[in-house]
Amino acid sequence: MKLAWQNIVHDRARFSVTVLGVSFAVFLMVFQGSLLVGFLRAASRLIDASDSDLWITARGVQAFEFGTPIEGRVREMAAGVPGVLETSRVCMAFSVYRTPNGKQQVVALVGADRNVGERFPVPDVSGSPEGMSPDAVLYDVSDRDLIQVTAMPAEVEVNRHRARIERVINGYGAFLGVPFLFTSYRNASRFMGVGPEEGMFVLLRVDKGYSTSDVQRSLRQRFPEVEVLTRDEFARKSRSYWTIKTGAGGAILTAAVLGFLIGLVVVSQTIYANTMENIEEYATLKALGASQAFVARIVLTQALICGAVGSILGLLTVVPCIGYAKSLIPWIYTPWWLLLVMVVPSLAMCSLASIASVRSALTVEPGRVFRA
Amino acid sequence: MPNHFLGVEGASVSFGKREAQVRALRGVSQFFERGTLSLVMGPSGSGKTTLLSLLGCLLSPDEGTVFIDGVAVNGLSETEKTVVRQKKISFVFQAFRLFHSLSAIDNVALGFELRDAALPGRMEMARDLLVRFGLGDKLSQEPNELSPGEKQRVAIARALAGNPPILLADEPTASLDAQAGRNICQILRNQVDDDGRTVVVVTHDPRWQEFADHTITLCDGQVEQVEKNL
Numbered sequence A: 001m002k003l004a005w006q007n008i009v010h011d012r013a014r015f016s017v018t019v020l021g022v023s024f025a026v027f028l029m030v031f032q033g034s035l036l037v038g039f040l041r042a043a044s045r046l047i048d049a050s051d052s053d054l055w056i057t058a059r060g061v062q063a064f065e066f067g068t069p070i071e072g073r074v075r076e077m078a079a080g081v082p083g084v085l086e087t088s089r090v091c092m093a094f095s096v097y098r099t100p101n102g103k104q105q106v107v108a109l110v111g112a113d114r115n116v117g118e119r120f121p122v123p124d125v126s127g128s129p130e131g132m133s134p135d136a137v138l139y140d141v142s143d144r145d146l147i148q149v150t151a152m153p154a155e156v157e158v159n160r161h162r163a164r165i166e167r168v169i170n171g172y173g174a175f176l177g178v179p180f181l182f183t184s185y186r187n188a189s190r191f192m193g194v195g196p197e198e199g200m201f202v203l204l205r206v207d208k209g210y211s212t213s214d215v216q217r218s219l220r221q222r223f224p225e226v227e228v229l230t231r232d233e234f235a236r237k238s239r240s241y242w243t244i245k246t247g248a249g250g251a252i253l254t255a256a257v258l259g260f261l262i263g264l265v266v267v268s269q270t271i272y273a274n275t276m277e278n279i280e281e282y283a284t285l286k287a288l289g290a291s292q293a294f295v296a297r298i299v300l301t302q303a304l305i306c307g308a309v310g311s312i313l314g315l316l317t318v319v320p321c322i323g324y325a326k327s328l329i330p331w332i333y334t335p336w337w338l339l340l341v342m343v344v345p346s347l348a349m350c351s352l353a354s355i356a357s358v359r360s361a362l363t364v365e366p367g368r369v370f371r372a
Numbered sequence B: 001m002p003n004h005f006l007g008v009e010g011a012s013v014s015f016g017k018r019e020a021q022v023r024a025l026r027g028v029s030q031f032f033e034r035g036t037l038s039l040v041m042g043p044s045g046s047g048k049t050t051l052l053s054l055l056g057c058l059l060s061p062d063e064g065t066v067f068i069d070g071v072a073v074n075g076l077s078e079t080e081k082t083v084v085r086q087k088k089i090s091f092v093f094q095a096f097r098l099f100h101s102l103s104a105i106d107n108v109a110l111g112f113e114l115r116d117a118a119l120p121g122r123m124e125m126a127r128d129l130l131v132r133f134g135l136g137d138k139l140s141q142e143p144n145e146l147s148p149g150e151k152q153r154v155a156i157a158r159a160l161a162g163n164p165p166i167l168l169a170d171e172p173t174a175s176l177d178a179q180a181g182r183n184i185c186q187i188l189r190n191q192v193d194d195d196g197r198t199v200v201v202v203t204h205d206p207r208w209q210e211f212a213d214h215t216i217t218l219c220d221g222q223v224e225q226v227e228k229n230l
């Protein structure tokens, strides 16, 4: 075991190169992974923020961002279906926003009823000590530069209607490069010029005594002209639309997969090269009577030390880098499990690569020790 | 019939396939008596190293039998061969093959560890061995801080750690100057005289003649001549 440590301590330059290789790989894997995870999360962010069990959308709607109108009476009729506890409405439309100093900008305007869910960004009149007006407009802190509001409340225009921006929220930033504005359903439909005869998304909560899939089935029979999806189904549909059917999402998905593979290849290459560096000494060990297990233990120890130090270094650099990237890519997101999911295969590759390198070199020809 | 302590019988070894095939040994039968120092000489490519690899249980012959400490080792598994090497055989190489990151004493201590991991007092025994070879003041030097002659003495100390009965050396003095070379010859001779070890030395170096009991000359993969030195 002393040999493993001494090799590392002795060949510090070599060790640094190996560690750097591994940390680069871990960095790449975590960064690309965070882009993908963040993109997927952002693609269904508002759907996931609702408390509803079922979403009713127009047929052919692929994603939250591209909702199309349905008849307004669907909501009243759905409310009468057995098992439906509560209904709420959400609408969204690209709209024209005029900043306080008169600049024009396209925004994604989202309107929702208050009961859509605790986490859904809607003006909350009751929960606001400073007294938020029911028609307040909210925007995300990451879209500050696009919204260009310096003090609140700010008088702005949305689709040539007067609107009041009253609050900044966090975590619902632009995902399409177009900032979101959130307001009440009533206010949003006024801005969009939509009457009660029209709707976009109808959200339903199912009574505890009923199974969601039974209610879904009876709603589908009742309203064949619309789509009835569970919240997870719609979220998944939205995510797969953005990642698979759009070029941008496809690029992120491909980059993440390639990043993962490249990371694994870099790790194995680096560790393989590091082990091969001392292969002659492992051959000597074998000639002097060391068992396979003894040699494997030394090689593995060395590889895992390199792997562990490299992984830690990679994580220590990638986390602040992602923090910084957030200002440019607000939807990038690193869940803690991602770190684990990237480090574990890296360490596994370290072990595999080191064992493979020793095996291939030692099983071929033990007689190599006599070559000068 | 010679005793079968160490040797090969009808051993043939070839390398490569088809047209590129090289027959390194062609039916060699040669035994080495316990407690002797034998030289293996011969032109380059005559199969000396190949013979030594057979005796060291590092290579299996295509045909024939290898005896080590009186036992035919042909049928043994890789693991069993490792044990034979661990218990019976040690090597000295032309290129020393010390562990570059370990100090002299740690190199020798590792030799003890490889022979018997449970053995206590490795460091003390390693120090005693090095002191015996006049390296008492170089214990914590690393190999690249030692002269070739010193390196080879450390390597011999490592080889002797754990007291193996057989010592195989391939050109142990080829990288050394005359003075250091003689020193190594004497050390290996002492192993035979003082401790009754069996030593086989492959060499081109005629200086060895006066230290050896026998000289075996190989040519073209066959034994050409066996001389008994006076």
Ligand SMILES: Nc1ncnc2c1ncn2[C@@H]1O[C@H](COP(=O)(O)OP(=O)(O)OP(=O)(O)O)[C@@H](O)[C@H]1O
Binding pocket: A365, B015, B016, B022, B023, B024, B042, B043, B044, B045, B046, B047, B048, B049, B050, B051
């Ligand atoms: N691993 C190998 N693969 C292919 N051919 C080999 C291998 N080892 C040895 N040979 C060939 O076998 C023959 C005998 O080689 P060996 O190394 O035993 O010779 P040697 O007597 O030790 O020579 P030298 O004095 O140059 O060390 C040579 O022709 C050599 O090229």
Ligand SMILES: [Mg+2]
Binding pocket: B048, B049, B050, B170
């Ligand atoms: Mg040779």
